[in-house]
Amino acid sequence: MTATTAQEIDSAIAALRLGEIEWSRTPLRGRRELLEQIHTATAECAREWVETAAAIKGLDADSPLLGEEWVSGPYSLLTGAAALAESLAALEGGGSPVDGYRMREAPGNRTAVDVFPASGFDRLLLNGFSAQVWSKPGVDAATVRARAGLGQRTPERTDGIAVVLGAGNIFSIAPLDVLYQLYADNRVVVLKLNPITDPLLPVFEKIFAPAIARGFVRIVTGGADIGTALVHHPDVESVHMTGSALTHDAIVFGAGADGARRKAARKPLLDKPITSELGGVSPSIVVPGRWSRADLRFQAEHLATQRLHNNGYNCVAAQVAVISGDWPQKQQFLDELRAAMNRAPARTAYYPGSAQRVAAARAEYPEAQKLGAHGERTLVTGLAPIKSEPALHTEYFAPVLGVIEIPGAAAEFLAEAVRVCNDEFEGTLGANIIAHPRTMKSLGADFDTAVATLRYGTVAINAWTGLGYLTARASWGAFPGHSIHDVQSGIGVVHNALLIADPERTVVRGPFRPSPRSVLRGEFTLSPKPPWFVTNRTGATTLRRLTDFARNPRVSALPGIFASALRG
Structure with a gap:
């Protein structure tokens, strides 16, 4: 696979400059339809995605650990694109994305939005699990509702070109980050893949083909030199990265002793906003x-x-x-x-x-x-x-x-x-x-x-x-x-x-025990051992079926998912 050249970077940025104009003219309906197209393409590429991921990670075709690649790969992008499309539909109709979601008081004068379960299917498939998004202190429910929508509240006001530096560990991170830049921040995007994920380039190009064709997205490969050239390109307005704090500091301040001196002096090399999802302990x-x-x-x-x-x-x-x-x-x-x-x-x-x-x-x-x-x-x-x-x-x-x-x-x-x-x-x-x-x-x-x-x-x-x-x-x-x-x-x-x-923050809750022990001990939740447990014997089958369900939610698929989950 040939790495991107400086000339190709300039060509990608030039295409995105034109694409930004097109993005600013794309109404909410068109943006929602783009998400639906990405959803369809993800479903079509799901098996190829998982097989490529398995080859990268050295997983056998019959390994139960393949479930990790189904759920943290195509499943995550399918559910992310579908949920974003629902938010745009709410905005199209003159409402707020949080309409219909219960909001309640949380400790510390915060507002909690119940974001999961979001449907009857959610209640069946992950019974006993829930998630809330908490506001910062002092933000009431009316404010949460009024501000939800971010860049899609004013879609015509685009915010330039963003560089996304993709991760090499969980393979849905990079495409989900692209969607967030497009929709939350209203920016067109150039994605630089982590070299570990370069074999997934054909998959991602198929998934984002509708956005690539219209100049909203470009995907490039290469090493640190390509990443450096992108983040410092004069036509790039912002950067998002996933990785470590050390990598972040090398991007912002430079590497080695010179970078350490710049950090100590609080004099960054990078002169544009950067957001990041990093690790820690x-x-x-x-x-x-x-x-x-x-x-x-x-x-x-x-x-x-x-x-x-x-x-x-x-x-x-x-x-x-x-x-x-x-x-x-x-x-x-x-x-x-x-x-x-x-x-x-x-x-x-x-x-x-x-x-x-x-x-x-x-x-x-x-x-x-x-x-x-x-x-x-x-x-x-x-x-x-x-x-x-x-x-x-x-x-x-x-x-x-x-x-x-x-x-x-x-x-x-x-x-x-x-x-x-x-x-x-x-x-x-x-x-x-x-x-x-x-x-x-x-x-x-x-x-x-x-x-x-x-x-x-x-x-x-x-x-x-x-x-x-x-x-x-x-x-x-x-x-x-x-x-x-x-x-x-x-x-x-x-x-x-x-x-x-x-x-x-997000607050997630789950059952202390799996079913049937949970029911027998008074928790009254129906989820068996979670399929993402590394000790789950049927994780690959269950999560593959769950991914297929995310492609096309339907009652007829539930018995197969439940049967596999109970054998885990």
Whole structure:
């Protein structure tokens, strides 16, 4: 595959300049129809997309882990395009995208929008799961409604050309970021693929063919030199990137010692706005309680999934579990966690630098345990809850999981765990809380306070924050307030298909137990073991069928999805 040249960059930018004029003249109906065309093309390319992704990641054709590629690939783009199309239809009709969605008060004088479930199908397919988008403090429901729509409230006022620097880990990130620039920010877009994803170029060109034909989108390949040329091109107005804080700083300030000096002097090289979705060290807080043996096993698999999904190559992968040192079941839980990490299927370390990052973690923590069939996974216990602890400020982006112990029973433990996560961890992208329903009930307002106090862009309760990524109408990004000088997990949000202005966070909730145990123990939720669990035996089949359902939602498809899910 030939990399893009400087001449091709100029040609792409020139085409987008003309395309911006066409975009400004495209009414809401035409923009909605474009989304519908992209939806159709995504469905047509779904199998090719997954097969290409499997080849990149070294997954066998019969691996249950292929489910990860179905759900974090074409499924995410299908649901994102469909949800955006519904928002544009609401605006076409003179309404707001949030019309019909319940809004309620959230702690701290915030407004919460119930964004999931959004339909009866959602309630059936992910029964017991929910998601809310919270406003910033002081924003009332009327303001949320009035401002929802972002750039599509004034579609004729376009905002230039944006460069999107695509990610190399989750393959729907780049196309979803393109849609967000087009619709939320009302910009035409040049997407520079991460070299890992270059084999997907033909797929993405087919998916975005209607937008490419009209000059709204261009897709290019190449290395860092191409990315640099794009972001500094005089006709480019803004930049969006996904990656690490180190990559962000190299783009904004330059690389090496010169870049470090510019950052210290607060003199960026980049003279245009940049938004970003970056990583960090994501925590999972395990609140002590009285759990059954089945609860211990299930939640250990849950935590293992939070770390080992995509082999740990996720910006929001849980890197450190925070547990109570006084929990009587602590050792049982850790034993189940080791067993779950051992049971998870072996996989290829496809992401560049993975082996070196694992080796660095083991050199830092020589007492770490090697887990997995080939000792490819690492568990580090006994971490200190202080900022100087390397595992709290180094994003390993690999199958490395640490454990911190904090003293106390549920109430005092949770309050201190939240403080530690806020003050000592690097990054603010996502935090998980695992807690028994009985414990949450006993904590009452203290539990709600803990959720509101966590400074993270997505907070998941008895669910993984990755579900927030998969929920099209949820916002996705760091907790607001970062700047280019201390970027942490990034600036701005993506996804957010209701086009809610300046959301603060997404809060996701799930059932503590899978069905049928949930029903027998009084939770009354019907979801079995989630198909995204790395230990789910039928994940590939279930999530392939769910992707087909996203192509064409229909009652007749439900029995097949349920049957596969129950066998997981």
